[in-house]
Amino acid sequence: MTTVDAQPDVQEVAGALRTSIGLLHRRFRQSRPAGELTLPESSALTRLDRHGPTTPSALARLEQISPQSMGATLAALERRGLVERRSDPEDRRRAILLPTDAGRQLLQDKRSARTAQLAQALASEFTRAEIEHLRAAAPLLERLAHSI
């Protein structure tokens, strides 16, 4: 229970997480059907839909990437007509972003199409208890991402 005892143990967990998360991330990228949103596009659009109208920098903070990187992702979403940009009348440096109807529609249709494959793998190859374990793990992983 002391720090000394816990350390080698926790290092092992850390290593195992790095390996498994690296693998999963690669698979997520590979499983993108043609014409679909890229990973960051999908992620940004989802955040925008859940979070409500926000600025590019706020989104960048949520996704933990640089504002410039988020800018590139948002420009791609705008080109495809999936997000709309409004100027904040109270501070004209700021841009306010919100999903268009097309963006919301795409989220409903296509995101499920993308996660369907993952959900299928879960449903067919994992027990109910294992799925519950993963459900509980997801917020822990997100917390961990914000802790490092």
Place this chain on the structure above:
Amino acid sequence: MTTVDAQPDVQEVAGALRTSIGLLHRRFRQSRPAGELTLPESSALTRLDRHGPTTPSALARLEQISPQSMGATLAALERRGLVERRSDPEDRRRAILLPTDAGRQLLQDKRSARTAQLAQALASEFTRAEIEHLRAAAPLLERLAHSI
């Protein structure tokens, strides 16, 4: 318990996993100290150390990337003198890879330096039960990566 009941539920777990794994992967990339191995270099060298001498294509299959991508990673490791390449006398198309002493040494020294930060975050901000939960989740995540 039926498939119909489970489906929307499992989709939700799938979405949560995608979000949290995306975030964590970005943080892993960002936390690379100067002069360290890149993520795929570290991963390939670790596999090589655990798995024993293998061929480039076998490593590519384990890491679930193309043989060409693995070739680029291995070339970088060779340039740094961390892996050694031998020709297979039984099949001269094949190359056999193994870590050098320097490669093994670096794994011991530096990989812990990299995971130390993650381990520190786990130890200081998560309860023992949460850490145990994550430990059990890691092999599930790896299995999931191989299922999709």
Place this chain on the structure above:
DNA sequence: TATTGTTATACTCTATAACTATA
């Protein structure tokens, strides 16, 4: 012919630096 590996090329994702406009 099939397999192992290499070379060439390109796309995605992200970063840092330098800039403009507004506060």
Place this chain on the structure above:
DNA sequence: TATAGTTATAGAGTATAACAATA
């Protein structure tokens, strides 16, 4: 001066296509 955002550039990570050598 400080902040929001953009533009330019570069590096990491990966893919596909075309090739050479060996089986």
